[in-house]
Amino acid sequence: MASKVSPKGKEKAGKGSKASEERSAAKCDKEWSTWAMKKAKVITHYGFIPLIIIIGMNSEPKPQLYQLLSPV
Amino acid sequence: MGSSVSHAAAPPPTAVGLAVALPPKQDEKAEPKNVDWLNLPCPVPFEEIQREASMSLKPELFEGLKFDFTKGLNQRFSLSHSIFMGSMELPSQSSDTFKVPTAHYEFGANFLDPKLMLVGRVLTDGRLNARVKCDLTDNLTLKINAQLTNEPHFSQGMFNFDYKGTDYRTQFQIGNNAFYGANYIQSISPHLSLGTEIFWLGHQRKSGIGFAARYNTDKIVATGQVASTGTVALSYVQKVSEKVSLASDFMYNHLTQDVTSSFGYDYILRQCRLRGKLDSNGVVAAFLEERLNMGVNFILSAEVDHRKKDYKFGFGMTVGE
Numbered sequence: 392m393a394s395k396v397s398p399k400g401k402e403k404a405g406k407g408s409k410a411s412e413e414r415s416a417a418k419c420d421k422e423w424s425t426w427a428m429k430k431a432k433v434i435t436h437y438g439f440i441p442l443i444i445i446i447g448m449n450s451e452p453k454p455q456l457y458q459l460l461s462p463v
Numbered sequence: 464m465g466s467s468v469s470h471a472a473a474p475p476p477t478a479v480g481l482a483v484a485l486p487p488k489q490d491e492k493a494e495p496k497n498v499d500w501l502n503l504p505c506p507v508p509f510e511e512i513q514r515e516a517s518m519s520l521k522p523e524l525f526e527g528l529k530f531d532f533t534k535g536l537n538q539r540f541s542l543s544h545s546i547f548m549g550s551m552e553l554p555s556q557s558s559d560t561f562k563v564p565t566a567h568y569e570f571g572a573n574f575l576d577p578k579l580m581l582v583g584r585v586l587t588d589g590r591l592n593a594r595v596k597c598d599l600t601d602n603l604t605l606k607i608n609a610q611l612t613n614e615p616h617f618s619q620g621m622f623n624f625d626y627k628g629t630d631y632r633t634q635f636q637i638g639n640n641a642f643y644g645a646n647y648i649q650s651i652s653p654h655l656s657l658g659t660e661i662f663w664l665g666h667q668r669k670s671g672i673g674f675a676a677r678y679n680t681d682k683i684v685a686t687g688q689v690a691s692t693g694t695v696a697l698s699y700v701q702k703v704s705e706k707v708s709l710a711s712d713f714m715y716n717h718l719t720q721d722v723t724s725s726f727g728y729d730y731i732l733r734q735c736r737l738r739g740k741l742d743s744n745g746v747v748a749a750f751l752e753e754r755l756n757m758g759v760n761f762i763l764s765a766e767v768d769h770r771k772k773d774y775k776f777g778f779g780m781t782v783g784e
Contacts, residue, residue, distance in 0.1 A: 447536065
């Protein structure tokens with residue numbers, strides 16, 4: 392009996408700690424995903440136009456570097 | 464002299480004999496078309512269901528000076544510089560309109576490939592407009608649309624997944640502020656297509672559903688849209704000739720009891736495109752794009768709001784393709 396009770400008690404304690412673990416894991420995930428979204432937004436904000444320029448300068452036929460700046 | 468002229472312009476073949484007397488055969492009316500119900504054409508995308516009416520009735524009116532210069536480095540890659548000097552309206556309590564002069568310079572880069580399109584525009588105040596369109600497979604397209612600002616919580620982004628079937632199209636949208644939307648449009652007959660859309664706004668717990676129908680032939684396009692947000696929008700465009708089309712539009716919002724109706728014309732001539740419209744709110748507008756030379760366009764925009772006694776006149780030039 393006692394041996395049956397203690398595993399149940401342990402299960403409950405296990406479940407309780409698992410639930411709190413899950414909650415803190417979810418909170419961690421949310422914090423990390425918010426941090427990741429903020430970093431992604433900053434990277435996109437600064438890097439999108441340079442990305443287009445790099446892709447464009449490497450496409451065929453390759454334009455020259457001076458053509459980027461001259462108005463002709 | 465005379466011989467060179469006759470070589471330059473070959474005379475058109477003249478009709479001979481009985482063909483001159485009889486009227487030309489009217490093929491469209493005489494032949495009854497057999498409808499192939501298994502091979503209906505693909506409908507237009509759901510957001511472009513009122514495309515003809517929007518193009519004719521809602522030109523990009525502006526106030527002030529606008530100068531656009533597009534420089535192509537490559538067949539696919541181009542840079543654009545744009546200057547705008549105009550005024551911005553400030554909201555005011557009284558009936559007067561307050562305008563504040565604003566000016567900005569916008570730098571843009573475009574990469575246009577059949578499979579991948581990247582368009583980016585950045586303004587002097589740090590705002591970025593980004594558009595990406597990528598063909599993942601033959602039928603599946605990913606579109607991303609984003610406006611990023613330096614101020615926090617003002618940025619917007621939207622992801623669209625489009626799937627094109629044989630006679631239907633479907634789209635799934637994910638946006639910021641937990642916006643989810645989906646729409647579906649199906650061709651019912653060679654001329655008629657019906658569509659539906661639903662959306663869900665997470666943060667405000669709002670959802671809505673809408674239905675749309677589009678009937679188009681060579682000469683007319685008629686559309687109707689009803690949404691659970693209480694809006695009814697109808698439009699009708701008639702192509703009077705190759706160069707002229709007339710459009711009319713009716714919008715009714717049940718919740719705000721707002722009714723707007725507008726009529727407009729669209730002249731597409733060889734050297735210019737002239738669009739004008741008249742509104743039930745007392746707004747008269749016109750927009751002219753004149754092609755001065757290859758790649759040089761001159762733009763005039765005018766809008767007079769008789770009810771608010773507000774005038775907006777703009778002029779500009781677009782250089783480059």
